[in-house]
Amino acid sequence: MADQLSRRGFLKSAAAAGAALYIGANTKGVMAASNSADAMLNHFVKITGDGRAVALCKHVEFGQGSATGLTTLIAEELGVTMEQIDYEFAPSNPEIYNNLLFGPFQGTGGSTAIANSFTQYRTAGAAAREMLISAAAKTWGVDAGTLDIVEGVITGAGKTAPMGEFVAAAAGMEVPAEPRLRDASEWKIIGNAQTRRLDSPVKVNGQAQFAMDVHLDNQMVVMVRRTPQRGGTVVAFDDSASKVVKGFIMAQALPTGHGVAVYAENTWAAMQARNALEVEWDLSAAETRSSGEIKDEILAALNTEPTYNVNKADRAAVKTTVDGAATVLEKTFYFPLLAHAPMEPLNCTIEQTAEGDIVLHDGAQMPTGPHMAYQQIFELPAEKIQIKSMLAGGSFGRRATPDADYQVEAGLAFIMTDRSRPVKLVWDREDDIRGGYYRPAAGHKVRVGLDETGAIIGWDHQVAGQSIMKGTAFESFAVHDGVDHSTVEGIADSPYTIPGQALGLTDTEKATSVLWWRSVGHTHTAYVMEVMMDLAAKTSGKDAVEYRLGYLTGEGDAARKAGVLKLAAEKAGWGSAPAGHAKGIAVHKSFGSYVATVVEVSGNTDDGIVVEKVTAAVDCGIALNPDTVTAQAEGAIGYGIGHAMRDQITLDGGAVEQSNFPDYEPLRISDIKVIETHIVPSAEAPTGIGEPGTPPSAPALANAIAALSADAEYVAELPMSANGVEFA
Amino acid sequence: MTISLNLNGQTHEVDAEPGTPLLWVIRDELKLTGTKFGCGVAACGACTVHLDGEPVRSCQTFIEDIDGAEITTIEKMEEDKVGAAVQKAWLELDVVQCGYCQSGQIMNAVGLLRQNAKPTAEEVDDYMHGNACRCATYQRIRAGVLRASEILEA
Ligand code: FES
Numbered sequence A: 001m002a003d004q005l006s007r008r009g010f011l012k013s014a015a016a017a018g019a020a021l022y023i024g025a026n027t028k029g030v031m032a033a034s035n036s037a038d039a040m041l042n043h044f045v046k047i048t049g050d051g052r053a054v055a056l057c058k059h060v061e062f063g064q065g066s067a068t069g070l071t072t073l074i075a076e077e078l079g080v081t082m083e084q085i086d087y088e089f090a091p092s093n094p095e096i097y098n099n100l101l102f103g104p105f106q107g108t109g110g111s112t113a114i115a116n117s118f119t120q121y122r123t124a125g126a127a128a129r130e131m132l133i134s135a136a137a138k139t140w141g142v143d144a145g146t147l148d149i150v151e152g153v154i155t156g157a158g159k160t161a162p163m164g165e166f167v168a169a170a171a172g173m174e175v176p177a178e179p180r181l182r183d184a185s186e187w188k189i190i191g192n193a194q195t196r197r198l199d200s201p202v203k204v205n206g207q208a209q210f211a212m213d214v215h216l217d218n219q220m221v222v223m224v225r226r227t228p229q230r231g232g233t234v235v236a237f238d239d240s241a242s243k244v245v246k247g248f249i250m251a252q253a254l255p256t257g258h259g260v261a262v263y264a265e266n267t268w269a270a271m272q273a274r275n276a277l278e279v280e281w282d283l284s285a286a287e288t289r290s291s292g293e294i295k296d297e298i299l300a301a302l303n304t305e306p307t308y309n310v311n312k313a314d315r316a317a318v319k320t321t322v323d324g325a326a327t328v329l330e331k332t333f334y335f336p337l338l339a340h341a342p343m344e345p346l347n348c349t350i351e352q353t354a355e356g357d358i359v360l361h362d363g364a365q366m367p368t369g370p371h372m373a374y375q376q377i378f379e380l381p382a383e384k385i386q387i388k389s390m391l392a393g394g395s396f397g398r399r400a401t402p403d404a405d406y407q408v409e410a411g412l413a414f415i416m417t418d419r420s421r422p423v424k425l426v427w428d429r430e431d432d433i434r435g436g437y438y439r440p441a442a443g444h445k446v447r448v449g450l451d452e453t454g455a456i457i458g459w460d461h462q463v464a465g466q467s468i469m470k471g472t473a474f475e476s477f478a479v480h481d482g483v484d485h486s487t488v489e490g491i492a493d494s495p496y497t498i499p500g501q502a503l504g505l506t507d508t509e510k511a512t513s514v515l516w517w518r519s520v521g522h523t524h525t526a527y528v529m530e531v532m533m534d535l536a537a538k539t540s541g542k543d544a545v546e547y548r549l550g551y552l553t554g555e556g557d558a559a560r561k562a563g564v565l566k567l568a569a570e571k572a573g574w575g576s577a578p579a580g581h582a583k584g585i586a587v588h589k590s591f592g593s594y595v596a597t598v599v600e601v602s603g604n605t606d607d608g609i610v611v612e613k614v615t616a617a618v619d620c621g622i623a624l625n626p627d628t629v630t631a632q633a634e635g636a637i638g639y640g641i642g643h644a645m646r647d648q649i650t651l652d653g654g655a656v657e658q659s660n661f662p663d664y665e666p667l668r669i670s671d672i673k674v675i676e677t678h679i680v681p682s683a684e685a686p687t688g689i690g691e692p693g694t695p696p697s698a699p700a701l702a703n704a705i706a707a708l709s710a711d712a713e714y715v716a717e718l719p720m721s722a723n724g725v726e727f728a
Numbered sequence B: 001m002t003i004s005l006n007l008n009g010q011t012h013e014v015d016a017e018p019g020t021p022l023l024w025v026i027r028d029e030l031k032l033t034g035t036k037f038g039c040g041v042a043a044c045g046a047c048t049v050h051l052d053g054e055p056v057r058s059c060q061t062f063i064e065d066i067d068g069a070e071i072t073t074i075e076k077m078e079e080d081k082v083g084a085a086v087q088k089a090w091l092e093l094d095v096v097q098c099g100y101c102q103s104g105q106i107m108n109a110v111g112l113l114r115q116n117a118k119p120t121a122e123e124v125d126d127y128m129h130g131n132a133c134r135c136a137t138y139q140r141i142r143a144g145v146l147r148a149s150e151i152l153e154a
């Protein structure tokens, strides 16, 4: 009897497990449902008969918590706990999984993962909930309005049943056009600081699968010797020393001429064989300048009339005002090239299936990039190319190149073979540090005029640097009237009300390939704005917080920026510091979010500065996963401060001088003693958090150092360690 | 050359050239991918494993030097008292971001707690100094080691 019962129970759950409800969008972007994976290849949520839910994540997970965040949205609306739902990465499909802020393009960047998905993913989860509830209401003969799903159980009208029981019935129903989204008062997971990351368990036990961990049967490992100077091409190569390496297979010049691909049986053999290769380069068209020349060019541009008058101000009038001011503050800033150096060196693996499909295994930040590039390289239609997204070991922007650089390299290395063996392209750290795509170098010259009371009456701000967007597929939406907004963002759109501001921009020649780097233009614009504000406050004998608040008097933007400024000041005990310590503050808006940072330092610039504490206040709208917001603030602050302390990429005769962590030294655990993050409660739609912590961190450090003594200065060139500041 | 490698309690006969870093034997030959490649020059700690119980950088540990030694990797930490405590602390505090450095962080943290069960924050910083985290999860790494120490004491 007992056996029979359990057997019946088994059969029932097995039958139910065969059913599944998929909610996704059809190619017109309309929510659609199906009970078949084939009909609904491109879904956002799947619920199986056993009551498990799976969220399909359209954004890469490189540490910022997108997988947990997107899954939270589905779980909340559907009515399941985070233990009852899993996540998977979506395939490449720019029609269905596009970033709603990027157009028909699937990609992660600009801290938009949650902002663009907040309504979309909740709607998918809510649609699934309403369909399951409708199916139950019909079966039970009750009003659907009396039912809800709570922890995976349909509950109400005196009845309960696991939602899995209604999966088959729900799959045949129409998708509600406008499902009701739960009111914030109903939220249990959104905004709950107790929610844990879904990817933590596999990341602490070694089971997490990054692209670097792909090991396909019979794969070859390819490493590339690239041109030492940008623009160089291969004339000839000698692989006789490579041939001695056990496991070496072959070496071939890439069709682009930019390097030689070395194929080997395993990674270590590929490294040795690649390093043993002798290459003769044609450097006649290559970059030959050194960092000093590039800097001179940028600084010279600051002293000429700018090419672009960004804010259409009457610059002559502004200059006249500044020249006639009671006090004139003048400062020139310089920011070096920076590498992203994600912890997982770049890599991807490419194979061809028996059906002739090309499959790329990649920690893909912008799947649409390689997807389009491979259609050309392999002359295949889009549907014959699959991109399998893996966890990515950091990016900070590096995995999102407009030209899909490393994926194209892998594609070219693969197409030069008979495609019978998969090809895994691996970069080592030296390749990464020397491989280009840097945060562009930039210079600023600012002249601020203050009246007798210390109030700003004129602000002449000139920027010169290398445009990231020009010449890329993103030019049309990021460049207007010649101005690459990413070079002046954070000044042109600052919430400060600054009277008499002129903003000019001059593009300089690209010395090397440049790319967005965590927080893009804000990496330098925030530094300049916040150091100048601090200098103006100090010069006029005003408190740095009060002074800034005087320029943040409006509603909305200004009020939110003022809000984080006040919160950070309050939490950091602004206004006093232990003996020998000093505090500096900075505040900045980027990617729709507001962050204020107080840095407390001790020591002095000769014997060594110690970063004692960083206190941050964050307003990113609704904090979907508050602990992730805190973690991103901590990480972004470390990223900003670490590079400001001691990192730069320099060129000597066009060749990059740094090569690995010993000379591109990462932030270390002892560099910042404590970081404390405070989140502003908010009902506003969520905005970015992966990047906004970075911009104000470095200027807060500079301002703290300048507050250490009467003769301490504001560091105007980065990195600080190369410009007169020692760190303990 | 063929060497016999005792890895996570199992003996493997491995054929590799002298000069081959242990890292690549673990990853490419034995296909245990929890141990990571970050720099190859002992400057990041992503490749940290235990050699006879002590943390070492496997990218700079060469197979000809370790014949007969006992190697333990992150995959075995669940079964280790200290390893399990560190992992538990890491989960409680959600230390990880991208996670790529974290196997190495955990292996190194276990090394510290084995020799110093109750480290101070400064001692944690000193010992963990060579383990880079580009996501800058240091705040939580420090707290995680201190929390693991508490878990072990309980
Ligand atoms: S890979 Fe071994 S220390 Fe970095």
Ligand code: FES
Residues within 6 Å of the ligand: A063, A343, A393, A394, B096, B097, B098, B099, B100, B101, B102, B132, B133, B134, B135, B136, B137
């Ligand atoms: S968690 Fe990303 S490098 Fe440490």
